[in-house]
Amino acid sequence: MLERQKEIEHSIITKFRKTIWRPFTKAVRDYELINEGDKIAVCISGGKDSVLLAKCMEEIKKHGKVNFELVYIVMNPGYNDKNLERIIENAKTLGIDIKIFNSDIFEVVNKHASDSPCYLCARMRRGFLYDHAKSLGCNKIALGHHFDDVIETILLSMLYGGEYKGMMPKLKSTNFEGMELIRPLYLVREEAIIAWKNYNNLEFINCACKFTEKDSLKDSKRLEIKLLIKELEKKNKNVAYNIFKSSENVNIDTVLATKKNGTKTSFLENYNKFE
DSSP: OHHHHHHHHHHHHTTTIIIIIHHHHHHHHHTTOOOTTOEEEEEOOSSHHHHHHHHHHHHHHHHSSSOOEEEEEEEESSOOHHHHHHHHHHHHHHTOOEEEEEOOHHHHHHHHOSSSHHHHHHHHHHHHHHHHHHHTTOSEEEOOOOHHHHHHHHHHHHHHHSSOOOOOSEEEOSSSTTOEEEOTTTTOOHHHHHHHHHHTTOOOOOOOSTGGGSGGGGGOHHHHHHHHHHHHHTTOTTHHHHHHHHTTOOOGGGOSEEEETTEEEETHHHHGGGO
8 A cells, every 4th residue: 555655646746747746836836835834734625636735735845945744634524424434545545644523514504505505615614624723733724726726716706796706825814813725736727636536546525515416516607617618728728827817917907996805996086197
């Protein structure tokens, strides 16, 4: 088992160096995600993204120049036995020293959020993760969101929310003082993560909640956006990259209004100042 673990780890910095390791280290460097003395809780859901994140964080700790600590936490929101066993087995295979703690999130969401379960689940998960990480002496939590999550969020906000809203590489918590959230896989494409998973013959759980087992969520808005991007990429291979770059090139002079800290500002407020 140790030999298999080493092969999987080695593949990240060799075969997938260009598509995973370099984008990962670029995000860590460019967005200043890891600092000297940090204690970071890597949050593992059991899916492909968070498990890869755990291994990347382990590798950068071994080979990087910054001194920091890592803990690997798994929140059990109400997984069935099969999914929980899969998470534990994968952790053993990959040599990840996970710490499991329980919550009743699935039960609460099932009772109170039939219309928007994913939103409530995500909010509650984050709160539990922040709280547990802080109790362990951590100052940051690391989540496994990747490049595709970022661009899908931008389009979702535009097409279904009527606003331009992105997903940031790091955030300061407003409810847990001194805590930050970081997303080190921010520049890694999902297709690279899938390729890494398949190359190493790994099997992970998906969301694993009761709602995603329903046929109605197979046509979720995020899936719709994902398919839209794939369709557009058939005609223009730079579509995904351009969506991402749009968040770095917002021309304030050409938008009707902006919003900061909840306060909306119309272009008219500055329009006559340049006469």
